[in-house]
Amino acid sequence: MLPRAILAYSAGVLLLVALPHWPSALWALALLAAAALLEALVWPRWPALRGLALPFALGLGYALWRGDALLAQRWPLARHGEELVVSGRVASLPELSREAPQRLRAKDAGERVWRFSFAPEDPALPARIRVSWYRTDQWLRGGECWRFSLRLKTPLGSANPHGFDYEGWLFRQGIAATATVRSAERCEVAGGYWVLRARQALLDRLQAWLPESPARALTAALVLGYDGELRAADWDAFRLTGTSHLVAISGFNLAIVAGFAWWLLRWSWSLVPALCLRLPAQKAASLGAALVAAGYALLAGFEPPVLRALLMLWVLLAALFLDRLAASWRVLLIAWGLVLLHDPFAVLSPGLWLSFGAVAAIFWLSLGRPPGEPVWKQALRLQLLLSLALAPMTLFFFQGTAWIAPFVNLLAVPVFALLTPLLVLVLLLCAVWPWTGLPLLTVLAWALNAVHASLVALAQSHAESWIAASPPPAALALALLGALLLTSPRGLPLKALGLLCLLPLLFPPQNAPKSGYDLAVLDVGQGLAVVVRTAGHSLLFDAGPAYEEGFDAGESVVAPYLLGEGLRRLDLLIVSHSDLDHRGGVPAVRRLLKPRREIGALSVEPCRAGEHWQWDGVDFELLHGPRPGESASDNDAGCVLRVSANGHATLLPADIERGTEAALVRAVPERLRAEVLLAPHHGSKTSSTPDFVHAVEPRLVIFPAGFRNPYRHPRPEVLRRYAEQGAELRMSGHEGALRLHVDPETGAGPVQAWREAGARGWWAPPLREFDSAPR
Structure with a gap:
């Protein structure tokens, strides 16, 4: 009954997480009462369903209670x-x-x-x-x-x-x-704050013992769970080589340290027969490994991923202590239940699914294997098959996978498995006896620098190894089934069908319109990124901001959106001008989407006024570009793009200001009229002049501006100007990504705001009113 109850409880938690809007506490109480009634009166007639309703209601109700408590603290x-x-x-x-x-x-x-x-x-x-x-x-x-x-x-x-x-x-x-x-x-x-202060003291000592280097950054990450010294370039190298899981303290690191302690304690305990008579060496080693794992988790600050891994490890060690490890699936399920009981919203963490998925895959791969197989052959087969089994999860959570990862991990896993426990021991030795530990730390630092340099070199030489893709959940679920079939024990029928289950990954669905064009103004904060799609082509107009070692809209927003929509490559990338809020995300888009053509500020091919082309019955025309002598960083030198289907037009004027607006009104007033307008320069007071607004005469105006941005965009006078024109006003910073379809017959359709359409229970609601209060 316990496994069934844990599964039902998990289903209740997952249902709440999936709901766009959470019910009130009264609904949760009503659900619990209904579940108790079902258990008492109805389910006895269907024994197969007995014991499911109450755990399901408890999972949903408990998660709702915990979620409401967190949301009640949110700053209004x-x-x-x-x-x-x-x-x-x-x-x-x-x-x-x-x-x-x-x-x-x-x-x-x-x-x-x-x-x-x-x-x-x-x-x-x-x-x-x-x-x-x-x-x-x-x-x-x-x-x-x-x-x-x-x-x-x-x-x-x-x-x-x-x-x-x-x-x-x-x-x-x-x-x-x-x-x-x-x-x-x-x-x-x-x-x-004794633990935190002790960790800080150890970090201070580490920074004094080692010069600033990759070795120091890796040591702080592997021992203290502190990744503040790892740079974006380091994480790129780990991502491209599939070794990120070895660096961030998680189930792997905890298992390695506990496993090392278990082996050491079992060996040393066996040397004293009197101790073995009192307590078998295996059981003593399990108790000691549990304590060592707790100490390591304490060093790492008991962060949520570490605490989840510790709970799972404790359950496995308890099963080993009680000689119950033979029921491995039951043990794993109990560990899962304890983790969700401690923190139901752990289901939102990719680390939870990958950790339990890895352990479950190891159990699965160990079924029906021939005994007496050499250790090296077991490790090789396990690593390759484990990568295949976890590939669907990697694609789901990270929009891609590195094909070289299984081969790199064949060497990286044993290296980190040796270095991690040694680093913990040596760093503690340095704190107690520096004259003994520091020489050893210097040797390990040399080894870590060599490992880091090797991973960076591999990442640079195999930069194309990353396969960027974001298949739909149905295709990933089918691929997971295929992976299970392909890695199943010998003799299992239908094994070859696993290859067929993987085929949908090669043919992602294309969410392209049959006619006209789709427009998506992505929410990138105070910046701009617009996607235009026709039946067979795609265009990106600007790629949002990016800040060194910080938020990168190209990597976090633009590329995931394009990949999630089924695109593997872009047909055209236009960078309107070289301000950071428009071109910052370009490197990530180039790396992951590989545009076939680029024009604009970052290309040798600038925007040229008068250039036009047609895709799938949709007309594209550049109305403005930089004039001779103009800097690519000038707002007034920005590209202006007009997209139209049978006369139903959208105007994308980037950050042009009153000078270029006046020039366009004089030169091409008939080409400015558009149903949909992206407000110039985020709605600043230096743009959207009365003549320009009158010339465009938009029905819908979208302001690509961040919520409560420091520039107070859009300005009140600009809002009044468009409102007097009778236009509908929307803002990405208030409502999230704004998407609509422009039909060649009926024109612009209704706007879909993602903060409403893709709502989550923990999200702030969409805002409808514009606020011009000081920021």
């Missing part, structure tokens, strides 16, 4: 941007900006950027706030007390189909507000 939209003086503790190891490490770490630096979790003392405030502190010369340490003047913000992120869910990530971390520091002063409070 009405108080977005409010400044408060807040006292509290730095509740995480603070991360220093990695944009220019040497300069920012200098003693006299005044341009440091810190990001950290902050725990306020005031119980009326959210329990955890994610804080950014820009341009400071202060040095932060975990566990310190500070009195900050904070500008508090509602935890909002971009809302796009297939894109990274920043609000969901904050929700999983228990962060109910974000903030920036306006002023600060230290406060003295004794005691508390």
Whole structure:
């Protein structure tokens, strides 16, 4: 009955997560009452369904209760941007900006950027706030007390189909507000945060023992779970070689350290027969490994992924201690249930599915295997088949997979399996006896630098190994079935059908319109990225912003959207001008979508006024481009694109201002008229002049602007101008990605706002009213 109850409980949690809008607590109580009634009166007639209704209702109700408690702490939209003086503790190891490490770490630096979790003392405030502190010369340490003047913000992120869910990530971390520091002063409070302060002290010592290098960054990541010194280029190398799971502390690292401790304790315990008579060496090793795993998790700060892995490992070690490991599937299911009981929203984490998927795949691959197989052959077969079994999950969570990953992991897994426990031991030895541990740490640092250099070299020489794809869930589910069939034990019938199950991955569905064109204005914050699709072609107009070692709209929003829509390549990329908020995401789009043609600011081929072409009955025309002598960074030098189907037009004017608007009104007034207009320059007061608005005469105006952006876009006078024209006004920063279809017969259809159409229970609702309050 227990496995059935765990599955039913999990189904209740998954149902709540899938609901776009969560029910009230009264609905949850009514569901529990109905489930109890069903268990008592109805299900006895159907024994196969007995014991399912109540666990299902408990899963849904418990997850709803936990979710409501988190959402109740969320900083309200009405108080977005409010400044408060807040006292509290730095509740995480603070991360220093990695944009220019040497300069920012200098003693006299005044341009440091810190990001950290902050725990306020005031119980009326959210329990955890994610804080950014820009341009400071202060040095932060975990566990310190500070009195900050904070500008508090509602935890909002971009809302796009297939894109990274920043609000969901904050929700999983228990962060109910974000903030920036306006002023600060230290406060003295004794005691508390002992574990965090001990981890900070060990990190400080590590930074003193080793020079800044990949070895130091990897050591901090593998021992302390601190990845603040790893740069974006490092993560790219790990992604391209499929080794990210070896670096971020998760089930693999915990299992390796516990496994090393288990082997060492079993061997040493066996040397003393008297001890073995009291407690068998295997059981003693299981107890010791559980304690060592807990200590390692403590070093890593008990972050949610580490805690989940620890719970799973404890259940497996308990089964080994009680001689119940033979029922491996039952043990794994109990571990799953305990994890979801501790944190039902762990189901939103890719790490949970990959960790349990890997263990389940290992159990599956061990079924019916011939005994006496050489260890090297077992490892080779296991690694290759494990990569095949987990490939559908990798495609689902990361929109791609690296074909060289199985082969790299054949060497990387044993190397990290050796280095990780040695690093833990040596670093602890350095803290106790530095004169003994430091020489050993130097040797391990040399080895880590060599490993890092090898992975970077492999990533650079096999940059094309990443297969970017985002198949639909149905195709991935079928592929998972195919992987199970292909890796099944010998003699299982229908094994060859596994290859057929993989075929849908090669032919992704194309969500292209049959006629006319689709328009998608993606939510990239204060920036621009527009996708235009016809029946057989695709165009991207700008790629959104990107910041070094920070948010990259190309990687987080634009590329996932295009891949999720079934595209593998772009036909045309137009970069209107070279401002960062328009061209920042271009490198990621180039890497993942490989445009067949590029024109505009970042290409040798500029936009040329008068150039036109036709795709699938849809006309495209460039109305403006840079004139001789104009800089590509000038707003008025931006490309202006007109898209029309049977006269139903959309105008994309990028960031042009009143000078270019006036020139266009004089030169091509008849070409400006359009049903759909992307407001020039995000709705700034230097654009959307009365003459231009009158010439375009739009029915729908979309403002590509971030919520409460510092420029106060769109400006009130611009809003009034379009409203007086009778246009419908929409804004990506309020409603998420905005999509519509323009039909050649009927024109522009209704607008789909993703914050409403793709709603999640933890998202802020879409905003309808424009707010011009100070930011």
